[in-house]
Amino acid sequence: xxxxxxxxxxxxxxxxxxxxxxxxxxxxxxxxxxxxxxxxxxxxxxxxxxxxxxxxxxxxxxxxxxxxxxxxxxxxxxxxxxxxxxxxxxxxxxxxxxxxxxxxxxxxxxxxxxxxxxxxxxxxxxxxxxxxxxxxxxxxxxxxxxxxxxxxxxxxxxxxxxxxxxxxxxxxxxxxxxxxxxxxxxxxxxxxxxxx
Numbered sequence: 001x002x003x004x005x006x007x008x009x010x011x012x013x014x015x016x017x018x019x020x021x022x023x024x025x026x027x028x029x030x031x032x033x034x035x036x037x038x039x040x041x042x043x044x045x046x047x048x049x050x051x052x053x054x055x056x057x058x059x060x061x062x063x064x065x066x067x068x069x070x071x072x073x074x075x076x077x078x079x080x081x082x083x084x085x086x087x088x089x090x091x092x093x094x095x096x097x098x099x100x101x102x103x104x105x106x107x108x109x110x111x112x113x114x115x116x117x118x119x120x121x122x123x124x125x126x127x128x129x130x131x132x133x134x135x136x137x138x139x140x141x142x143x144x145x146x147x148x149x150x151x152x153x154x155x156x157x158x159x160x161x162x163x164x165x166x167x168x169x170x171x172x173x174x175x176x177x178x179x180x181x182x183x184x185x186x187x188x189x190x191x192x193x194x195x196x
Contacts, residue, residue, distance in 0.1 A: 001166065008160035015172055016156055017120075017127040017146035020193040025051040025119035025145060026110065031098050031130050032058020032068040037149040038121045039072035043079035045147065051119055053109060054081065057089045057098035095130060096184060099137045117143040117194075124148040124156060125169050129176055131195055132185035144188065144195040 003011075028051040030042045042054050054076060058068025069090040076086060087109060089102040106112065115138060122130045124146075131144045150156060159165030179185045188195045 001170065003160045003166070005160075011169060011173060012156050012159070015125045015128050015169065017124075017131060017144075017148070017195060019144075019146045019190075019195065021147065022050055022117055022119055022143075022145045022194075024049075025117045026053065026115045027051065027106065027117075028054045028119045028121060028147075029102075029130075029134065030054065030056050030072060031095060031120070031122040031126065032061075032092060033123065034061045034064050034066065034068060034071075035123070035149065035151055036071070036075055037151075038123075039075035040079070041147050041149060042072070042119075042121050043076050043081050045119055045121075046076075046081045046085065047079070052085050053087065054085060055087045055089065055102050055106060057092055057102050059091045059093055059097075062093075095126070095133050099133050103137065112139050115139065115142055117145065119145045119147050121147045122149075123151055123154070125154065125159070125172055128188070129172060129179070129185060131188050132176070132180070135188055135196075136184065136186040141196070146195075 028042050028045050030038045045051050056069040056072045061068050067090050069088050087105040092098045092101045120130050127146045127148050153164045159169050
């Protein structure tokens, strides 16, 4: 599929959930991925005092076979994040399962109604659906902050120029309306630099 620059920019604006970095987040929620950058970003948020509860999600990666959450756990521990600050969910295979399977572990640490803000750590083009999935499963009124990375070859500035860039972006654009219609995710809105 060939996209014009205007179409690509419209898609980028829709998917790219830029927000202010929160001063405090009740949860730092890391969505499962084989990429190490989100784990490093989460460790940095803890070091900076933004959050002290990190949720790591992701089971066996379909491409590499590694358990995503366990790999991210090793990175956080090596970065000095205390194990007791980490909630580990290592059985999920998709975004919905990342959230649903993590809920019992979260509830053991904090009452869901006490969560006011979540730092959502994921790839830039996945962040809208990630936030929408969290909103569907967590109580109303939570503020969501985006903390995102750019995987190699899928940059905001030129993803549409290669098949490697177009494929995951266009998948997101296909999934969001379908998942909304099915009730699997909930619409989010930007308010003063954060999403609710």
